Amino acid sequence: MEQNNNRRRGFRGGKGKPRSAPFSGAANEGRRAPARDPLPTGPFADMGIDARINANIAAMGLNKPTPIQSQAIPSVVEGRDVLGLAQTGTGKTAAFGLPMLTRLIKFGKKPDPKTCRALILAPTRELATQIATNIDAYAEGTPIRSYRVVGGASINVQTERLSRGVDVLIATPGRLIDLIERRAVDLSQTTYLVLDEADQMLDIGFIHALRKIARILPRDRQTLLFSATMPKLMSELADTYLTDPIKVAVNPPGQAAKKIDQGVHFVNQGDKATLLAEYLSKHPGELAMVFGRTKHGCEKLSKLLEKWGFAVAAIHGNKSQGQRERALQAFRDGETQVLVATDVAARGLDIPQVAHVYNYDLPNVPENYVHRIGRTGRAGRDGNAIAFCAPAEVGELRAIERAMKSSIRVVGGEAPTGPIPSGQPSRGRGKPANTGGNKRPTRRPSRKPQGSRAKS
Structure with a gap:
């Protein structure tokens, strides 16, 4: 009961007011205090990142925050919901992962069976794997344990591992729904939620799964939503998941990296x-x-x-x-x-x-x-x-x-001549690529304009 009261006090303050960190201070009175580490130094330490995590990222060569990290981390440390607009490759995983781990590391005890304290949702198996790899590297040498659940892997193995509880669960929405329906995971103690690449989750049809997950999660939580674009459905998603969010934006959507x-x-x-x-x-x-x-x-x-x-x-x-x-x-x-x-x-x-x-x-x-x-x-x-x-x-x-x-x-080559309908895609979308013949090429194809489309 004390744990639930602490979470309510820490994660959902009044509208427009920053929420205090839920895993420190008075909220942790009576819990086992973690061992004190030497005071960290550097820009990430100045933003409140834990000493052990700071040492890990320094060893990884992460010494200078990226723009999304500089803008997002202070707000996350304050306990605010964040809506982040940034392209892939801008350092979003550290932007949400470092302050998340800093909070979790102060919790002081193991998670209950089948529960997770932090949930990170990603649209693809590859992105979920990448996030899990980074989270493990950031948390090396700490008590924090993460686990990744995705489709294409044994759900029985995942169920057995979740039975012991995890600090951080990284999941694709489809597999998470499967585990929820099997009663293999309990989200009632999830106090930290991240939706990464949310626009892609909408693109590939996860909106219904996201709505279902939203109804299960506790209201008293901190939520971060990151997206590269802002389609119309994103506004609905943001309204469903976020409360009075801080908006941060770097690398405007549609712009490629300058390098x-x-x-x-x-x-x-x-x-x-x-x-x-x-x-x-x-x-x-x-x-x-x-x-x-x-x-x-x-x-x-x-x-x-x-x-x-x-x-x-x-x-x-x-x-x-x-x-x-x-x-x-x-x-x-x-x-x-x-x-x-x-x-x-x-x-x-x-x-x-x-x-x-x-x-x-x-x-x-x-x-x-x-x-x-x-x-x-x-x-x-x-x-x-x-x-x-x-x-x-x-x-x-x-x-x-x-x-x-x-x-x-x-x-x-040379661009084909002739009008292209404005704002309309070319014909032939979705057809398999024509991979040509089986003979290894020995010379460059002609650069003359092509007068007709090859069959695909």
């Missing part, structure tokens, strides 16, 4: 595979991500590149969780240099060594272009992004340029 050198190469659809192989051959040993539109197209392309001698792996919705994790690990370790993926890998993959991103098929949603190319140019490094544009994709290209409010320089 990414972008280009577009106009090419006939049937010549894309040959052109891709030539680009990849120019940069041996460098990691490259290739984005396609469909699962079938990505699988077909990866097998063709493998036949041509490239070390390649593929990630898409038809792969099991184990296959996806093994593919990612091999890519991180450099065992494969090329990763072919659908948009499931467009967010959340933080692999600084990725030097090149190739948009083999232009995305249907213009904003996804920025998320895709954001897989390169990370951790202060330069990156390169080339978009392959077939005649039927010029509409998608123009939509991307309008969303970014800038044009992409032409690095090869």
